[in-house]
Amino acid sequence: MIRISLDVMGGDFGPEVVIPGAAIAQERHPEVTFILYGIESECRPILDKYPKLKERSVFHDCEIAVGMDEKPSQALRRGRYVSSMWRAIEAVKADEADVAVSAGNTGALMAMAKFCLRTMANVERPAIAGIWPTSRGESIVLDIGATIGADAQQLLDFALMGGAMARALFELKRPTVGLLNVGVEEVKGLEEVKEAARLLRDADLDTIRYAGFVEGDDIGKGTVDVVVTEGFTGNIALKAAEGTARQIAELLRGALSRTWMSRLGYLLAKSAFNVLREKMDPRKVNGGVFLGLNGIVIKSHGGTDAEGFAAAVDVGYNMVRNNLTEKIEKDLKIYHSKHPVAPAGTDVA
Template sequence: MSENVVIALDAMGGDDAPDIVIKGVDIVRIQFPNARFLLFGDEARLNPLLDAYPLVRSVCEIRHTTHAIKGEDKPSHALRKGRQSSMRLAIDAVRDGEAGGVVSAGNTGALMAMAKFSLRTLPGIDRPALASMLPSPKGETIMLDLGANVECDADNLVQFAVMGADFARAVLGRVPPRVGLLNVGSEELKGSDTIKEAGERLRSIKNPPFEYCGFVEGDDITRGIVDVVVTDGFTGNVALKTAEGVATLFSNFLKAGFQQSLMSKIGYLLSKNGLKVLKNRLDPRLYNGGVFLGLNGVCVKSHGGTDAFGFANAVAVTIGMVSEGMIDRMIAHFKAFDVETKASSNEEASSSEVTEA
């Protein structure tokens, strides 16, 4: 980073906050020495922690508030009563231009409601989407939506594709990003009318900021054949939870297998280094940080039960998006996309008039 990047942190959000927040900053400040942080939370709890990490204090500024959003708070209640909460104030810092992005490990529903209310959606985007990364043999694959929108139309899916491509470019450095639309088959005739319409529209975009690769199936998600997998929030959330469950099941089976006999225990010792590589590759903390794409500001949701390492990764993702100017690029792409759409509509209208004449 050539210039300082300022990130707002909800220091009171998460199961082990504010401890993991401070320790997370201590990890990420080494990777991003030019980053600065605004800590929103109770200074009576933050100051003792910062005293133990003087280098963290040097890159942080405390914004005091004693109000924090609880995990059980309903989004509507948090929106009405949480204006002075650490979460809302951190979001407002992005809205007011004091910070380039915000990270919170707090209540997901409250964060979504507050961020959408305070930051608003970008021009050309109807709904924000929740995106995250999954491991694949070729690196990471971005998937969206993961639950923010249970029902989506073709317009939403096309918008998700553009947003996901910009995310892949900013965070993973994929140029051009490869985008696939999740379906029950790769053939063009398969799927619902919504999926087929979205596919036709993605294929028809002139000079898109990504490479559209057509339909992909569920087993393609972790194969790495595309950089971005686009789907509705219902399907995306089910797929994500299924992948997490399979990973846990595989880990438990593997652990039980190595404990069955003396020979299996010896086998574990012989393969210990390889298993360590596998464990590190599948470590969920490496993929911590769900991003609300489509808002007029960078907003990242860290897992509430993560540790300092996981929180640091969520902050690193945020810094990457801010440093790459993802929001400005997204605005430019949607503006160009809107112009292309209008031009196509005018051409179709003209052709229709000529035909009728």
């Protein structure tokens, strides 16, 4: 039995997407039960349309919904303890739910999750990990927006957490990890990245295999299982990839409808184009995982549809089923027991 709490009011469309998405996810995972948090007057009419979901869920009325444009500090002041977002996260803290899923405001969700759940021991900053479609299948990229700027030790912690997620999601014994850089040569890049590379080489970990620096085009190639960077660069890479995918789709659509010959060519190759569409569909890989917290929180795209939200629920389900939190805690504990970090200001000989 896996218990999933949902911020029903989160996202651009709130209950109109979240509730149907939960119904789709429940068809895939009949053993799941849902705890729904939302404004009752807006949620009940939609929930009544899904009797199977209603029977297998508990609904809690909340006072407010966090706006998509609210600043994290404003959302915390206004929504702590009373918003659907906060209460969905709080259910994880209270061990009433195993994972929380929200399509709401990313900054507010991270602020509330960090404030409510706190970071794990030895983790200074959490990260958001995204599942990235590649030529070889899928890989994990982190951080894609939680931490702007990161020092070498934080990048190493991201590598450990990303490796644990790869083992949980892809069932890999020792996933490969690369540091995103402006070149693969060891002399290139920021000092923090070069120092993180040294730490990873010296660590000689049994849980991950450090594969060196990777460049931007290596993400799509699937050169490594886990790509590590800080949140500013990672978020730009994510948005650039999403924009490029949409641009290619639009250009392809225009080219295929230009003449009767191109339309005929599309009909002849329709099955191949359907495979391409499936591969490029962002809904299939929806769901960023907040790593480094004492509990699992999944961030869905705010503008997703019901199928996409169900995909985010799938990610949360898999993270719980494969004991993500326990894997991260174990990996961090093993590394930091062997490589204790000196307190700030300490002069280490």
